[in-house]
Amino acid sequence: xxSAARLHDRYPELGRDPLPIDPYxxxxxxxxxxxxxxxxxxxxxxxxxxxxxxxxxFVKKLHACDAEVVVVRTKSGxxxxxxxxxxxxxxxxxxxxxGNTRKFFCKFHGWAYDLDGKLTxxxxxxxxxxxxxxxxxxSKVACDVWQGFIFVNIDPEPALSxxxxxxxxxxxIEGYPFEKFTSCFSWTTxxxxxxxxxxxxxxxxxxxxxxxxxxxxxxxxxDDGGSLHPIDGECGEYHRRLSMAGNTxxxxxxxxxxxxxxxxxxxxxAHAAKERPIASAALRAGAGKTKLSFGPEDLPEGLNxxxxxxxxxxxxxxxxxxxxxxxxxxxxxxxxxxxxxxxTLVDARVYYPEMEGAxxxxxxxxxxxxLRDVLLEDMSTLxxxxxxxxxxxxxxxxxxxxxxxxRHGAAVxxxxxxxxxxxxxx
Ligand code: FES
Ligand SMILES: [Fe+2]
Numbered sequence: 001x002x003s004a005a006r007l008h009d010r011y012p013e014l015g016r017d018p019l020p021i022d023p024y025x026x027x028x029x030x031x032x033x034x035x036x037x038x039x040x041x042x043x044x045x046x047x048x049x050x051x052x053x054x055x056x057x058f059v060k061k062l063h064a065c066d067a068e069v070v071v072v073r074t075k076s077g078x079x080x081x082x083x084x085x086x087x088x089x090x091x092x093x094x095x096x097x098x099g100n101t102r103k104f105f106c107k108f109h110g111w112a113y114d115l116d117g118k119l120t121x122x123x124x125x126x127x128x129x130x131x132x133x134x135x136x137x138x139s140k141v142a143c144d145v146w147q148g149f150i151f152v153n154i155d156p157e158p159a160l161s162x163x164x165x166x167x168x169x170x171x172x173i174e175g176y177p178f179e180k181f182t183s184c185f186s187w188t189t190x191x192x193x194x195x196x197x198x199x200x201x202x203x204x205x206x207x208x209x210x211x212x213x214x215x216x217x218x219x220x221x222x223d224d225g226g227s228l229h230p231i232d233g234e235c236g237e238y239h240r241r242l243s244m245a246g247n248t249x250x251x252x253x254x255x256x257x258x259x260x261x262x263x264x265x266x267x268x269x270a271h272a273a274k275e276r277p278i279a280s281a282a283l284r285a286g287a288g289k290t291k292l293s294f295g296p297e298d299l300p301e302g303l304n305x306x307x308x309x310x311x312x313x314x315x316x317x318x319x320x321x322x323x324x325x326x327x328x329x330x331x332x333x334x335x336x337x338x339x340x341x342x343x344t345l346v347d348a349r350v351y352y353p354e355m356e357g358a359x360x361x362x363x364x365x366x367x368x369x370x371l372r373d374v375l376l377e378d379m380s381t382l383x384x385x386x387x388x389x390x391x392x393x394x395x396x397x398x399x400x401x402x403x404x405x406x407r408h409g410a411a412v413x414x415x416x417x418x419x420x421x422x423x424x425x426x
Pocket of ligand 2: 201202207208211212378
Protein backbone atom coordinates (compact mmCIF):
# COMPACT_ATOMS: atom_id res chain seq x y z
CA UNK A 1 0.00 0.00 0.00
CA UNK A 2 1.47 3.34 -0.98
CA SER A 3 1.56 6.24 1.43
CA ALA A 4 -1.24 7.84 -0.61
CA ALA A 5 -3.67 5.07 0.32
CA ARG A 6 -3.74 5.05 4.08
CA LEU A 7 -5.82 2.71 6.19
CA HIS A 8 -6.91 5.68 8.28
CA ASP A 9 -8.55 7.23 5.21
CA ARG A 10 -11.23 4.56 5.35
CA TYR A 11 -12.11 5.40 8.93
CA PRO A 12 -12.23 9.18 9.21
CA GLU A 13 -14.45 8.91 12.29
CA LEU A 14 -11.47 7.50 14.21
CA GLY A 15 -9.40 10.62 13.61
CA ARG A 16 -5.62 10.75 13.60
CA ASP A 17 -4.90 12.52 16.84
CA PRO A 18 -2.63 11.22 19.57
CA LEU A 19 -4.51 9.12 22.15
CA PRO A 20 -4.76 10.19 25.79
CA ILE A 21 -3.21 7.80 28.32
CA ASP A 22 -6.10 7.94 30.78
CA PRO A 23 -7.78 4.71 29.53
CA TYR A 24 -4.52 2.82 30.15
CA UNK A 25 -3.88 3.99 33.70
CA UNK A 26 -7.03 5.32 35.31
CA UNK A 27 -8.88 3.42 38.05
CA UNK A 28 -11.99 5.40 37.23
CA UNK A 29 -11.84 4.39 33.55
CA UNK A 30 -11.39 0.76 34.61
CA UNK A 31 -14.51 0.91 36.78
CA UNK A 32 -16.42 2.33 33.81
CA UNK A 33 -15.12 -0.49 31.59
CA UNK A 34 -16.25 -3.09 34.10
CA UNK A 35 -19.72 -1.64 34.47
CA UNK A 36 -20.57 -0.68 30.91
CA UNK A 37 -18.44 -3.00 28.83
CA UNK A 38 -17.31 -6.25 30.45
CA UNK A 39 -20.56 -6.87 32.31
CA UNK A 40 -22.49 -6.26 29.08
CA UNK A 41 -20.60 -8.09 26.39
CA UNK A 42 -19.81 -11.60 25.16
CA UNK A 43 -16.53 -12.98 26.46
CA UNK A 44 -14.78 -16.05 25.10
CA UNK A 45 -14.05 -18.52 27.89
CA UNK A 46 -13.12 -21.82 26.27
CA UNK A 47 -13.74 -24.43 23.58
CA UNK A 48 -16.26 -27.22 23.33
CA UNK A 49 -13.46 -29.81 23.19
CA UNK A 50 -12.77 -28.97 26.84
CA UNK A 51 -16.25 -30.26 27.69
CA UNK A 52 -16.48 -33.53 25.79
CA UNK A 53 -18.63 -35.60 28.14
CA UNK A 54 -21.76 -34.97 30.15
CA UNK A 55 -20.72 -33.44 33.45
CA UNK A 56 -17.40 -32.02 32.20
CA UNK A 57 -17.04 -28.52 33.57
CA PHE A 58 -14.56 -25.68 33.99
CA VAL A 59 -14.57 -22.54 36.08
CA LYS A 60 -13.47 -19.10 34.87
CA LYS A 61 -12.75 -16.17 37.09
CA LEU A 62 -13.77 -12.97 35.30
CA HIS A 63 -12.37 -10.12 37.34
CA ALA A 64 -13.71 -7.56 34.89
CA CYS A 65 -17.23 -8.79 35.63
CA ASP A 66 -16.71 -9.29 39.38
CA ALA A 67 -17.82 -12.83 38.64
CA GLU A 68 -16.78 -16.43 38.49
CA VAL A 69 -18.66 -18.73 36.12
CA VAL A 70 -19.05 -22.49 35.97
CA VAL A 71 -19.43 -23.79 32.41
CA VAL A 72 -20.75 -27.34 32.07
CA ARG A 73 -21.89 -29.90 29.50
CA THR A 74 -25.41 -30.97 30.56
CA LYS A 75 -27.18 -34.31 30.05
CA SER A 76 -28.92 -32.99 26.93
CA GLY A 77 -25.52 -32.13 25.44
CA UNK A 78 -26.00 -28.39 25.78
CA UNK A 79 -23.36 -26.17 27.28
CA UNK A 80 -24.62 -23.96 30.11
CA UNK A 81 -23.05 -21.46 32.46
CA UNK A 82 -23.86 -20.43 36.02
CA UNK A 83 -22.54 -18.06 38.59
CA UNK A 84 -20.38 -20.03 41.01
CA UNK A 85 -22.54 -19.02 43.95
CA UNK A 86 -24.56 -21.31 46.20
CA UNK A 87 -28.11 -20.11 46.85
CA UNK A 88 -27.92 -20.87 50.58
CA UNK A 89 -25.24 -18.71 52.19
CA UNK A 90 -23.47 -17.96 48.94
CA UNK A 91 -20.39 -20.13 49.19
CA UNK A 92 -18.68 -20.97 45.93
CA UNK A 93 -20.21 -24.22 44.77
CA UNK A 94 -17.21 -25.41 42.75
CA UNK A 95 -13.67 -25.14 44.05
CA UNK A 96 -11.79 -27.07 41.35
CA UNK A 97 -10.72 -25.38 38.13
CA UNK A 98 -12.14 -28.21 36.00
CA GLY A 99 -13.41 -31.73 36.30
CA ASN A 100 -16.35 -34.03 35.73
CA THR A 101 -19.32 -34.42 38.02
CA ARG A 102 -22.87 -35.75 38.21
CA LYS A 103 -23.98 -32.89 40.45
CA PHE A 104 -22.48 -29.85 42.08
CA PHE A 105 -22.32 -30.24 45.87
CA CYS A 106 -21.69 -27.20 48.00
CA LYS A 107 -19.01 -28.03 50.54
CA PHE A 108 -20.44 -25.70 53.21
CA HIS A 109 -23.79 -27.35 54.06
CA GLY A 110 -24.18 -29.91 51.33
CA TRP A 111 -26.76 -28.37 49.02
CA ALA A 112 -26.78 -30.18 45.67
CA TYR A 113 -27.47 -28.84 42.18
CA ASP A 114 -27.88 -30.86 39.00
CA LEU A 115 -26.10 -29.99 35.76
CA ASP A 116 -29.07 -27.83 34.72
CA GLY A 117 -28.53 -25.74 37.82
CA LYS A 118 -31.63 -27.00 39.64
CA LEU A 119 -31.49 -27.36 43.40
CA THR A 120 -31.97 -31.08 44.01
CA UNK A 121 -30.78 -31.69 47.54
CA UNK A 122 -31.01 -29.81 50.84
CA UNK A 123 -29.83 -31.51 54.03
CA UNK A 124 -32.26 -30.99 56.94
CA UNK A 125 -34.72 -29.42 54.55
CA UNK A 126 -37.54 -29.64 57.14
CA UNK A 127 -35.85 -26.99 59.29
CA UNK A 128 -36.14 -24.32 56.59
CA UNK A 129 -39.24 -22.18 56.20
CA UNK A 130 -41.35 -23.19 53.22
CA UNK A 131 -38.28 -23.57 51.09
CA UNK A 132 -39.29 -23.61 47.43
CA UNK A 133 -36.46 -25.46 45.66
CA UNK A 134 -37.52 -24.04 42.30
CA UNK A 135 -36.50 -20.56 43.41
CA UNK A 136 -33.02 -21.50 44.55
CA UNK A 137 -31.19 -22.96 41.62
CA UNK A 138 -27.82 -21.70 40.43
CA SER A 139 -28.04 -18.28 38.75
CA LYS A 140 -27.78 -18.67 35.00
CA VAL A 141 -25.25 -16.81 32.90
CA ALA A 142 -25.98 -16.29 29.18
CA CYS A 143 -23.86 -18.80 27.26
CA ASP A 144 -23.58 -19.60 23.57
CA VAL A 145 -21.16 -21.25 21.17
CA TRP A 146 -19.68 -19.98 17.91
CA GLN A 147 -17.48 -22.30 15.85
CA GLY A 148 -16.73 -24.34 18.95
CA PHE A 149 -15.76 -21.31 21.03
CA ILE A 150 -17.80 -20.91 24.21
CA PHE A 151 -18.82 -17.38 25.11
CA VAL A 152 -20.60 -16.08 28.20
CA ASN A 153 -22.31 -12.78 28.84
CA ILE A 154 -22.87 -11.64 32.42
CA ASP A 155 -25.78 -9.49 31.31
CA PRO A 156 -28.82 -11.75 31.86
CA GLU A 157 -30.41 -10.18 28.78
CA PRO A 158 -27.65 -9.53 26.25
CA ALA A 159 -28.35 -6.65 23.90
CA LEU A 160 -27.11 -8.75 20.96
CA SER A 161 -27.14 -12.50 20.39
CA UNK A 162 -23.67 -14.02 20.07
CA UNK A 163 -24.30 -14.62 16.36
CA UNK A 164 -25.35 -11.00 15.74
CA UNK A 165 -22.28 -9.85 17.65
CA UNK A 166 -19.77 -12.02 15.80
CA UNK A 167 -21.05 -12.45 12.28
CA UNK A 168 -20.78 -8.95 10.84
CA UNK A 169 -17.00 -9.36 10.66
CA UNK A 170 -16.37 -13.07 11.08
CA UNK A 171 -19.12 -14.96 9.29
CA UNK A 172 -16.61 -15.56 6.51
CA ILE A 173 -14.30 -17.60 8.72
CA GLU A 174 -17.01 -20.05 9.69
CA GLY A 175 -16.01 -23.44 8.38
CA TYR A 176 -12.38 -23.13 9.43
CA PRO A 177 -11.74 -26.62 10.85
CA PHE A 178 -11.15 -25.49 14.44
CA GLU A 179 -12.27 -28.86 15.75
CA LYS A 180 -9.51 -30.63 13.83
CA PHE A 181 -6.72 -28.70 15.51
CA THR A 182 -6.73 -30.88 18.57
CA SER A 183 -3.15 -30.67 19.78
CA CYS A 184 -3.06 -27.68 22.11
CA PHE A 185 -0.26 -26.09 24.05
CA SER A 186 -0.75 -23.10 26.28
CA TRP A 187 0.84 -20.57 28.56
CA THR A 188 -0.81 -18.46 31.22
CA THR A 189 0.70 -15.53 33.02
CA UNK A 190 -0.29 -12.37 34.84
CA UNK A 191 1.29 -9.19 33.55
CA UNK A 192 1.36 -5.83 35.32
CA UNK A 193 -0.19 -3.78 32.57
CA UNK A 194 -3.54 -2.61 31.30
CA UNK A 195 -5.41 -5.15 29.15
CA UNK A 196 -5.58 -2.75 26.17
CA UNK A 197 -1.87 -2.06 26.36
CA UNK A 198 -1.23 -5.82 26.22
CA UNK A 199 -3.63 -6.41 23.35
CA UNK A 200 -2.20 -3.46 21.41
CA UNK A 201 1.17 -5.22 21.26
CA UNK A 202 -0.51 -8.00 19.29
CA UNK A 203 -2.54 -5.95 16.83
CA UNK A 204 0.18 -4.21 14.89
CA UNK A 205 3.29 -5.40 13.04
CA UNK A 206 5.31 -2.21 13.50
CA UNK A 207 7.10 -3.78 16.49
CA UNK A 208 8.08 -6.99 14.70
CA UNK A 209 11.36 -5.71 13.22
CA UNK A 210 12.55 -4.72 16.70
CA UNK A 211 10.92 -6.90 19.35
CA UNK A 212 11.21 -9.97 17.11
CA UNK A 213 14.32 -8.86 15.23
CA UNK A 214 16.21 -12.07 16.04
CA UNK A 215 13.33 -14.51 15.89
CA UNK A 216 10.56 -14.08 13.34
CA UNK A 217 11.11 -10.71 11.69
CA UNK A 218 12.46 -12.43 8.57
CA UNK A 219 9.27 -14.49 8.32
CA UNK A 220 7.11 -11.44 7.64
CA UNK A 221 7.23 -10.11 4.11
CA UNK A 222 8.72 -6.65 3.96
CA ASP A 223 7.59 -4.03 1.46
CA ASP A 224 9.99 -2.48 -1.04
CA GLY A 225 11.14 -0.01 1.59
CA GLY A 226 11.82 -2.80 4.10
CA SER A 227 8.82 -2.04 6.31
CA LEU A 228 6.77 -4.82 7.86
CA HIS A 229 3.10 -4.07 7.78
CA PRO A 230 -0.17 -5.83 7.08
CA ILE A 231 -1.52 -6.48 3.60
CA ASP A 232 -4.75 -4.97 4.80
CA GLY A 233 -6.73 -4.18 7.91
CA GLU A 234 -10.41 -3.74 8.62
CA CYS A 235 -12.31 -2.19 11.49
CA GLY A 236 -15.91 -3.09 12.26
CA GLU A 237 -18.43 -1.83 14.77
CA TYR A 238 -16.67 -3.85 17.50
CA HIS A 239 -14.09 -6.17 15.98
CA ARG A 240 -11.05 -5.71 13.77
CA ARG A 241 -8.72 -7.79 11.67
CA LEU A 242 -5.35 -7.70 9.97
CA SER A 243 -4.03 -9.81 7.13
CA MET A 244 -0.30 -10.50 7.05
CA ALA A 245 2.13 -11.44 4.28
CA GLY A 246 4.85 -14.01 4.91
CA ASN A 247 8.22 -14.99 3.59
CA THR A 248 7.50 -18.61 2.68
CA UNK A 249 11.18 -19.46 2.55
CA UNK A 250 11.22 -19.31 6.36
CA UNK A 251 9.63 -22.01 8.51
CA UNK A 252 7.52 -19.59 10.54
CA UNK A 253 6.55 -17.64 7.43
CA UNK A 254 5.34 -20.63 5.43
CA UNK A 255 1.65 -21.14 6.11
CA UNK A 256 1.85 -24.71 4.83
CA UNK A 257 4.91 -25.72 6.82
CA UNK A 258 4.37 -29.30 8.00
CA UNK A 259 1.01 -29.70 6.25
CA UNK A 260 2.82 -30.14 2.93
CA UNK A 261 5.33 -32.83 2.02
CA UNK A 262 9.09 -32.48 2.50
CA UNK A 263 9.39 -32.27 -1.29
CA UNK A 264 6.91 -29.41 -1.52
CA UNK A 265 8.59 -27.71 1.42
CA UNK A 266 12.10 -28.21 0.01
CA UNK A 267 12.68 -24.53 -0.81
CA UNK A 268 11.80 -23.55 2.75
CA UNK A 269 13.93 -26.33 4.23
CA ALA A 270 16.93 -25.39 2.09
CA HIS A 271 16.69 -21.66 2.69
CA ALA A 272 16.09 -21.98 6.42
CA ALA A 273 19.08 -24.34 6.73
CA LYS A 274 21.46 -21.41 6.30
CA GLU A 275 20.04 -19.04 8.89
CA ARG A 276 18.03 -21.32 11.16
CA PRO A 277 19.36 -24.86 10.94
CA ILE A 278 17.24 -26.23 13.79
CA ALA A 279 14.04 -24.83 12.32
CA SER A 280 15.01 -26.34 8.99
CA ALA A 281 15.76 -29.74 10.58
CA ALA A 282 12.47 -29.63 12.46
CA LEU A 283 10.52 -28.94 9.28
CA ARG A 284 12.42 -31.67 7.43
CA ALA A 285 11.41 -34.08 10.20
CA GLY A 286 7.82 -32.90 10.41
CA ALA A 287 6.90 -32.10 6.80
CA GLY A 288 3.81 -33.98 5.70
CA LYS A 289 3.31 -35.45 9.17
CA THR A 290 0.15 -33.57 10.07
CA LYS A 291 -3.00 -35.66 10.26
CA LEU A 292 -4.83 -32.78 8.63
CA SER A 293 -4.67 -31.66 5.07
CA PHE A 294 -5.92 -28.12 4.89
CA GLY A 295 -4.38 -26.05 2.14
CA PRO A 296 -5.02 -22.52 0.93
CA GLU A 297 -7.70 -23.86 -1.43
CA ASP A 298 -9.69 -25.09 1.58
CA LEU A 299 -9.71 -21.75 3.37
CA PRO A 300 -13.09 -20.20 4.09
CA GLU A 301 -13.49 -17.02 2.06
CA GLY A 302 -13.07 -14.82 5.15
CA LEU A 303 -9.43 -15.84 5.50
CA ASN A 304 -6.89 -14.13 3.31
CA UNK A 305 -9.77 -11.87 2.32
CA UNK A 306 -7.60 -9.86 -0.08
CA UNK A 307 -6.62 -13.05 -1.93
CA UNK A 308 -2.93 -12.27 -1.59
CA UNK A 309 -0.52 -14.95 -2.85
CA UNK A 310 1.87 -13.89 -0.07
CA UNK A 311 -0.67 -14.40 2.66
CA UNK A 312 0.56 -16.08 5.82
CA UNK A 313 -2.08 -15.46 8.51
CA UNK A 314 -4.92 -13.25 9.66
CA UNK A 315 -5.21 -11.67 13.08
CA UNK A 316 -8.81 -11.40 14.19
CA UNK A 317 -9.45 -9.38 17.31
CA UNK A 318 -12.84 -10.42 18.61
CA UNK A 319 -13.98 -7.57 20.80
CA UNK A 320 -13.07 -6.90 23.49
CA UNK A 321 -9.99 -9.01 24.26
CA UNK A 322 -9.89 -12.23 22.23
CA UNK A 323 -7.06 -12.54 19.70
CA UNK A 324 -7.66 -15.27 17.14
CA UNK A 325 -4.94 -15.72 14.53
CA UNK A 326 -5.65 -18.27 11.82
CA UNK A 327 -3.42 -20.08 9.31
CA UNK A 328 -3.64 -23.35 7.44
CA UNK A 329 -1.17 -25.12 9.73
CA UNK A 330 -2.11 -23.87 13.19
CA UNK A 331 -4.06 -21.20 15.00
CA UNK A 332 -3.54 -19.06 18.06
CA UNK A 333 -6.27 -18.13 20.54
CA UNK A 334 -5.09 -15.61 23.11
CA UNK A 335 -7.17 -13.88 25.76
CA UNK A 336 -6.09 -10.71 27.51
CA UNK A 337 -8.37 -10.90 30.53
CA UNK A 338 -8.30 -7.76 32.62
CA UNK A 339 -7.75 -8.12 36.37
CA UNK A 340 -7.46 -4.43 37.22
CA UNK A 341 -6.50 -1.19 35.49
CA UNK A 342 -2.87 -2.32 35.49
CA UNK A 343 -2.95 -6.09 35.67
CA THR A 344 -3.89 -8.57 32.95
CA LEU A 345 -4.13 -12.34 32.74
CA VAL A 346 -2.66 -13.48 29.44
CA ASP A 347 -4.04 -16.87 28.50
CA ALA A 348 -2.31 -17.96 25.29
CA ARG A 349 -3.25 -21.17 23.49
CA VAL A 350 -1.88 -22.55 20.24
CA TYR A 351 -3.76 -25.30 18.44
CA TYR A 352 -2.02 -27.67 16.07
CA PRO A 353 -3.26 -30.60 14.07
CA GLU A 354 -2.13 -33.95 15.49
CA MET A 355 1.30 -34.91 14.15
CA GLU A 356 2.41 -38.41 13.21
CA GLY A 357 5.56 -40.15 14.31
CA ALA A 358 8.69 -39.00 16.04
CA UNK A 359 9.48 -36.49 13.27
CA UNK A 360 6.06 -34.89 13.59
CA UNK A 361 6.43 -34.67 17.37
CA UNK A 362 9.88 -33.14 17.01
CA UNK A 363 8.56 -30.46 14.66
CA UNK A 364 5.71 -29.69 17.01
CA UNK A 365 7.99 -29.45 20.05
CA UNK A 366 10.25 -27.14 18.08
CA UNK A 367 7.32 -24.90 17.15
CA UNK A 368 6.07 -24.92 20.73
CA UNK A 369 9.37 -23.58 21.98
CA UNK A 370 9.74 -21.13 19.08
CA LEU A 371 6.27 -19.69 19.66
CA ARG A 372 6.93 -19.50 23.40
CA ASP A 373 10.00 -17.40 22.73
CA VAL A 374 8.08 -15.09 20.40
CA LEU A 375 5.44 -14.68 23.09
CA LEU A 376 8.10 -13.89 25.68
CA GLU A 377 9.48 -11.25 23.34
CA ASP A 378 6.00 -9.74 23.06
CA MET A 379 5.68 -9.76 26.86
CA SER A 380 9.06 -8.08 27.29
CA THR A 381 7.84 -4.54 26.69
CA LEU A 382 4.47 -4.62 28.45
CA UNK A 383 5.33 -3.94 32.08
CA UNK A 384 7.95 -1.38 31.14
CA UNK A 385 5.47 0.44 28.92
CA UNK A 386 2.85 0.43 31.68
CA UNK A 387 5.34 1.72 34.25
CA UNK A 388 6.51 4.44 31.90
CA UNK A 389 2.95 5.41 31.01
CA UNK A 390 2.04 5.69 34.69
CA UNK A 391 4.82 8.21 35.29
CA UNK A 392 2.67 10.78 33.49
CA UNK A 393 5.74 12.10 31.71
CA UNK A 394 3.71 11.95 28.50
CA UNK A 395 0.01 12.63 28.30
CA UNK A 396 -0.60 10.97 24.92
CA UNK A 397 0.59 8.13 22.69
CA UNK A 398 1.18 8.60 18.97
CA UNK A 399 0.07 6.14 16.32
CA UNK A 400 1.15 5.63 12.72
CA UNK A 401 -1.20 4.44 9.99
CA UNK A 402 -0.54 0.74 10.56
CA UNK A 403 -1.29 1.09 14.26
CA UNK A 404 -4.89 1.79 13.31
CA UNK A 405 -6.11 -1.26 15.25
CA UNK A 406 -4.86 0.20 18.54
CA ARG A 407 -6.80 3.38 17.75
CA HIS A 408 -9.90 1.42 16.83
CA GLY A 409 -9.75 -0.66 20.01
CA ALA A 410 -9.57 2.46 22.17
CA ALA A 411 -12.31 4.19 20.20
CA VAL A 412 -14.79 1.32 20.51
CA UNK A 413 -14.32 1.19 24.27
CA UNK A 414 -14.75 4.97 24.53
CA UNK A 415 -17.87 4.85 22.38
CA UNK A 416 -19.47 2.13 24.48
CA UNK A 417 -18.74 3.88 27.78
CA UNK A 418 -20.00 7.23 26.54
CA UNK A 419 -23.18 5.76 25.07
CA UNK A 420 -23.96 3.83 28.25
CA UNK A 421 -23.45 6.90 30.43
CA UNK A 422 -25.58 9.04 28.18
CA UNK A 423 -28.47 6.69 28.86
CA UNK A 424 -27.98 6.72 32.62
CA UNK A 425 -30.26 8.99 34.62
CA UNK A 426 -28.38 12.06 35.78
S1 FES B 1 -23.51 -22.07 51.43
FE1 FES B 1 -23.84 -23.70 50.12
S2 FES B 1 -24.86 -25.13 51.29
FE2 FES B 1 -24.62 -23.50 52.62
FE1 LIG C 1 4.78 -9.58 18.44
